[in-house]
Amino acid sequence: MSVDACVRTEARRTPEPHRPLAGIQVSAAGGSTALAVAAAHLALLGCQPATAGPEHGTGDSRPGHGTGDAGDAGTLVAVTGADSLTCAIDWAGPVALPLASEADVQSACGIAHIHGRRYGEPTPLGLDYAGTVAGVLAVTGMLAAFHAAARGTRIGRVRTSVAQGALLATGQYLAMASAARTHPADRPVPLRSPGPGAGAPPFTSADGVRFEIETLDAEAWQRFWTVLDAERTAIRRGWQPFQNRFATAVCPLPAALHRVTARRSYQVIRSVAARTDVSVLPVPGPDAPEPGDLPETPWTVRALPADRRTAAGPSVPSPAAASPTVSRPLAGLVVVESTGRVQGPLAGHVLARLGARVVKVEPPGGDPLRGIEPLVGGCSARFLAFNHGKDVVEANLRTPSGRGTLRELVRDADVFLHNWAPGKAAAWHLDATDLAGVRPGLVYARASGWGEALGPTPPLGTDYLVQAGSGLAGLTARHGEPPTPSLMTLLDVLGGLVCAEGVLAALAARSTGGRDRHGSAPLLRVDTSLLSAATVLTRHGSGAAPSRRPGPSVPLTSDLTALAADPRFGAALTRAGCVLPGTPWEFTA
DSSP states (O other): OOHHHHHHHHHHHOOOSOOTTTTOEEEEESOOHHHHHHHHHHHHTTOEEOOOOTTSOOOOOSTTOOOSSTTEEEEEEEEETTEEEEEEEESSTTSOSOOOSHHHHHHHSSHHHHHGGGTTSOOOOSSOHHHHHHHHHHHHHHHHHHHHHHTTOOOOEEEEEHHHHHHHHTHHHHHHHHHOTTOGGGSOOOOOOSSTTOSSSOEEOTTSOEEEEEOSOHHHHHHHHHHTTOOHHHHHHHHHHHHHHHHHSOOOOOHHHHHHHTTSOHHHHHHHHHHHTOEEEEOOOTTSOOOTTOOSSSOEEEEOOGGGSOOOSOOOOOOOOOOOOSSOTTTTOEEEEEOOTTHHHHHHHHHHHTTOEEEEEEOTTOOGGGGOSSEETTEEHHHHHHHTTOEEEEOOTTSHHHHHHHHHHHHTOSEEEEOOOTTHHHHTTOSHHHHTTTSTTOEEEEEESSTTTTOSSOSOOOHHHHHHHTTTHHHHSOTTSOOOOOSSOHHHHHHHHHHHHHHHHHHHHHHHOOOOTTSOOOOEEEEEEHHHHHHHIIIIIOOSOGGGSOOOSSOOOOOHHHHHHOGGGGGGEEESSSEEEOOSOEEEO
């Protein structure tokens, strides 16, 4: 399917009434997954495909096969009136390597190394993950440029690359590796020990059901395995690698735990999980149909109905003194976030890299993840990868005074972002309806695991469960092997990027939207999820079958410490006590 055809197809699907870029025509040249993702998302935002001209015609749209200049993954040109904005998507960008395909990028930028830690050797992902990330980054950069233009700063060109998308996706692992050269997170650990079933999930029940489990509570972990009659030593030894797998991409569990599940039916295991507050989900086989409740769009943006919000007078710009510049298109924007782990903090991190002032609300004593080793200047390197440069205000949101502090921060903000568990915002009286009268025109963004797909009490919405429940695990497994979620945090990263993209879509809608009878701009609510991010991958990132994908033409990276010190990556990286990915966009007037 051509890129223009893909745009038209996605435009027909979208149920979303907010199309803030309506009236803008977009032409696309080239053919790659990054370009296809970007074009489809622009269509969802209301852009219309322009008539292809000789300089912006659509070429071969097969993932990984760019047309045009060597090394280019594609170009988008958005035209509105007499103005135009060009977005160039390169393969290598500032990385001084001859990268020309998804396989090259995964090989050089560490994705194959991190994904392969489960197997003890570099192993490429069987989908165009880096290209998908780059497509979302392209649209995010374009939306930031439109935001700057609405505030008087014209940007004519945005540039990003598939390699920069890959480095952003590997940022937490790169930070950890460069902070401590001998840290075990950067050593590939073979998990397939001689004992049958040893190593990482999925587990397999006595009746042959492969399944993932999840809990963030050590006591729930102990109760679950104790009821299943697992050995105490195996329960104790399994907890730390199980929790650390988000940071290390390895999970060397004792084989005894796998033997326990192999003696119980899946029905029994589910019953025990329900009684012990552990989430369990099957990993669908290769012939399973695609889940029918997948989100249609990566994000939803909707205005709070007038009868559900309190008028508080006309909305006014945030009091920030800064104005947009070409290099910082979101300067002057104030974002308040109350987030944890990866998905939410990364969304705020993206907005900060675009120039916004981000205020992170943390519990008294600071976010617990600050203390996760390895440390840089007393702070976790992994934490820095998602939170470097943010302002911090401590507040106990479990108390009325703490919630009052957050409301005062929101009063001067443009965006409020959280990834709280289902029901918590309502219980704390900090839902969109509660904040509507605090800050007229606020963009209220929630990043969740499952969205509304599984009802008010879904399983834990973490990366690996959503990989299983969305069907993505069938694309992340090694060729010829059963569906297996990747232990690289694919959806946490992509989910954070999709959330930031949704926030910018809402800001575009706010700048073009109307007012109510009180003269107030409506509060706009943005909802994104790991599940909605998974649909971006399953619909755009699958590309060619793994057996037909060309291999890389550059050497495989098997040591992130070496990558961090490699001068060929220097222009794409920055240092803050440890090595972090640099800003993945270049803006020019």
